Amino acid sequence: MGKDYLLQVQNVTKRYGDKIALNDFSMDICPGEIVALIGENGAGKTTLLNIICGYSKPSAGQVQYKGKNIVANPLIIREFGILIEPQFLDYISAEENLRLLSQLTNLKQDTRIKELLEMTELYSSRKKKVKEFSFGMKQRLGLCQCLLTEVGFLILDEPFVGLDPIGKELFKQTILDMAHKQNVPVLFSSHDLDDVDEICDRVVMISKGNKQLDQPLEHKQTYTVKIERTISADIKQSLLEKCSDLRFFEDKIMFQDETLIIDIQKILLQKGYYICGFSVQKNNLKSLFGMEG
Structure with a gap:
């Protein structure tokens, strides 16, 4: 190596x-x-x-x-x-x-x-x-x-x-x-x-x-944006064109790159989706082992 x-x-x-x-x-x-x-x-x-x-x-x-x-x-x-x-x-x-x-x-x-x-x-x-x-x-x-x-x-x-x-x-x-x-x-x-x-x-x-x-052990954080309704396929497509490293779960978008926040916000507002929650979670060893952080 x-x-x-x-x-x-x-x-x-x-x-x-x-x-x-x-x-x-x-x-x-x-x-x-x-x-x-x-x-x-x-x-x-x-x-x-x-x-x-x-x-x-x-x-x-x-x-x-x-x-x-x-x-x-x-x-x-x-x-x-x-x-x-x-x-x-x-x-x-x-x-x-x-x-x-x-x-x-x-x-x-x-x-x-x-x-x-x-x-x-x-x-x-x-x-x-x-x-x-x-x-x-x-x-x-x-x-x-x-x-x-x-x-x-x-x-x-x-x-x-x-x-x-x-x-x-x-x-x-x-x-x-x-x-x-x-x-x-x-x-x-x-x-x-x-x-x-x-x-x-x-x-x-x-x-x-x-x-x-x-x-x-990477000391990263996971950002979660919660929106008012389930994310549709075309919204996912629009988001992924601009921001590649995203994960979706029902009404939530999760990512680790802090700089994506503004772009995600812009796209959602343009498509008429409103953000109703935002959270930050520190990734740690406990999450690696599936334990509660």
């Missing part, structure tokens, strides 16, 4: 004894792309993320990052920012946890630590022991951990779980900034379609270890 893929998951299968957790799974991710991995609990989302991060080896297939096999080149994982069940030393402070981590990576990161604690609104709690943190605060500290060094790829497992609305917004803004300003691809799993809908460019759905869906 000529696309510049950064990460390629190629025909990955993962077995645990007789159980197949992932079955011949493939997907690609480009720089700057936000990809959401959705599916019910036990679908295989965390298994896939653990394989991509090199924590677990696939039974078959391979994962390549920048054209290199992750299993054969484990050090390449250093470029990843990973938030999968973050681990901390509970008996020391948030700031000390980050400082210790920066020493392990041989980097003096005092300014970066301060920036991250401020960005995640943890700076005022930096001296608190982590054992006193709520689950949501620990999630935010996990985000600090995975962004401590420069990252080339961001992987987050259920990042929005346990976050209050402010924490969620903060995470979403970080993901959008990383992808769209720094061109860092982001892969995150979630079971909340509303969270996914707001930020992702593409959605990949897993069910029982199999890929069910992989498609771009």
Whole structure:
């Protein structure tokens, strides 16, 4: 396809004894792309993320990052920012946890630590022991951990779980900034379609270890014009000559191109049809799955 893929998951299968957790799974991710991995609990989302991060080896297939096999080149994982069940030393402070981590990576990161604690609104709690943190605060500290060094790829497992609305917004803004300003691809799993809908460019759905869906998520709106009586064949013809992308349903005309509104209005008035209603609906993931938005 000529696309510049950064990460390629190629025909990955993962077995645990007789159980197949992932079955011949493939997907690609480009720089700057936000990809959401959705599916019910036990679908295989965390298994896939653990394989991509090199924590677990696939039974078959391979994962390549920048054209290199992750299993054969484990050090390449250093470029990843990973938030999968973050681990901390509970008996020391948030700031000390980050400082210790920066020493392990041989980097003096005092300014970066301060920036991250401020960005995640943890700076005022930096001296608190982590054992006193709520689950949501620990999630935010996990985000600090995975962004401590420069990252080339961001992987987050259920990042929005346990976050209050402010924490969620903060995470979403970080993901959008990383992808769209720094061109860092982001892969995150979630079971909340509303969270996914707001930020992702593409959605990949897993069910029982199999890929069910992989498609771009277009943030379009559907406009509906309601008229006083059923639309006749000649009116449909006149409308379609001027505006191609229209759908008709009894007394309703539906379309996605906002610029068509004026033309539709003109044609209807010329033919003596009066508009008695107009509505706008945001297309979202729930409508994709036939659920109520």
